[in-house]
Amino acid sequence: MRPDRIQILIDALRVLPGVGPKSAQRLAFTLLQNEREGAQTLADAISDALTHLRHCEKCHTLTDQPLCNVCANPKRNDALLCVVQSPMDQLLIEQTMTYNGLYFVLMGKLNPLDGVGPKDIGIDALLKRATDGIVNEVILATHFTNEGELTAHHIAEQLTSRGLQVTRLAKGVPVGSELEQVDLGTLAQAMTGRRGAFS
Amino acid sequence: MRPDRIQILIDALRVLPGVGPKSAQRLAFTLLQNEREGAQTLADAISDALTHLRHCEKCHTLTDQPLCNVCANPKRNDALLCVVQSPMDQLLIEQTMTYNGLYFVLMGKLNPLDGVGPKDIGIDALLKRATDGIVNEVILATHFTNEGELTAHHIAEQLTSRGLQVTRLAKGVPVGSELEQVDLGTLAQAMTGRRGAFS
Structure with missing residues (x-):
């Protein structure tokens, strides 16, 4: 069997979180067939970021x-x-x-x-x-x-x-949530930490 | 504002199908913090595949x-x-x-x-x-x-x-499906195309 660059790419894509064997295949063929330019940009951006990014001397980001x-x-x-x-x-x-x-x-x-x-x-x-x-x-x-x-x-x-x-940071009910969507612990925190309404 | 290599990487990741702004951020930081080796392998695999893959002379794959x-x-x-x-x-x-x-x-x-x-x-x-x-x-x-x-x-x-x-290729009900999960057109095709059972 010859070395297979498609399979190497499919395997390499598995490094992305949440990408299993099937979606790795789909990603690989999308990159190779429909997004060649974007794919090269992505490869360069990854290499470049890995090479040049370090931790900020002051805040460590x-x-x-x-x-x-x-x-x-x-x-x-x-x-x-x-x-x-x-x-x-x-x-x-x-x-x-x-x-x-x-x-x-x-x-x-x-x-x-x-x-x-x-x-x-x-x-x-x-x-x-x-x-x-x-x-x-x-x-x-x-x-x-x-x-x-x-x-x-x-x-x-x-x-x-x-x-x-x-x-x-304040604990509480997320913006856009119905009360039934949050757990009781969160609701308890939201009650305890209640604030003046619309002030 | 200085050029920002993290933002360049985040934008480049958007080339992947189904990856929006928020998941692109998550992918970028995962690659940079937890998967540096895999990230470089991925960058190399993309470049290498783009450079070397062509269409088969006989079947065009x-x-x-x-x-x-x-x-x-x-x-x-x-x-x-x-x-x-x-x-x-x-x-x-x-x-x-x-x-x-x-x-x-x-x-x-x-x-x-x-x-x-x-x-x-x-x-x-x-x-x-x-x-x-x-x-x-x-x-x-x-x-x-x-x-x-x-x-x-x-x-x-x-x-x-x-x-x-x-x-x-045969049309029909997918393996593992309940009948209510397939559309009527598929079910009709499966009926018309029925075959000897377990033969």
Whole structure:
């Protein structure tokens, strides 16, 4: 049997999350038959990103510069520091256009069962960064999962003891949801955290 | 604003069918954070396939050799010729392991409304190929859509008038289906085309 470049491409496409053998086949033939130009652009974009992206020296997000666009922007409020679990979470918050402060990007979340401790995800670097004398509020935007909450609690404990104001993203009912679509825990949090209506 | 390699990658991923802005983001960060090695393999596989794949001289499928694996295999039955709409359809039939003949891969299907005629999809080349004196049965495996059926009818007409036996994939109820899951047209075809039970 000769080496088969189509099969190599089909196998390589399996690296994409959620892509099984059948959709990998479909993707491969779409790229080869209908999207040749876009396919080459994609190959170049992947290689180029892998080669040039590194971690921002200040916030640890992915960037192709020593400092990322956010950290290098003098118009951002450097008294606010938002802690996220990943570069993608940072991008999502940027896209809400509700935040004008800086970020600190952890390398994931605490997971004691798997042996992932504070140093492994960069919490020691965060403590140093947050106590620079300029930051006065740290906003915890880790996920609302068990590990994300654990991570938030751990950081909050460390930072409040150092005299910083520590806040957490609001818990509640997602916009557009019917009440029956959310779980009781969320509903309980929404009730406990209720606010003045339309104020 | 500096050029942003992450955004370039996110945009490039949109070439994949079914990938919208949000899943493109998720794919990009997965590749950059958790699958760096697989991502480089994917980029190389795409480039390599685009560079080296061409059409088989005999059946027109995609291959990196002058003749594809099937056409070059002396054990295949060269009296049988299966006509498919695309290289992917050819691969799907190969994977059923029910067919030992050769193929002819059309470049799509007839579509008079869009001005796609017989020459545009290679039917003239098929007629020449099928009348080589060795082929005696042509199996039509175009899709069971309007255009696929039109294409099959057109080819059948041309080939029967040249004295060849022309067959079509069986229509019927898909394996694993309940009857209520198939449309009435399919059920009617399954009734009309009924065969001896378990023979």
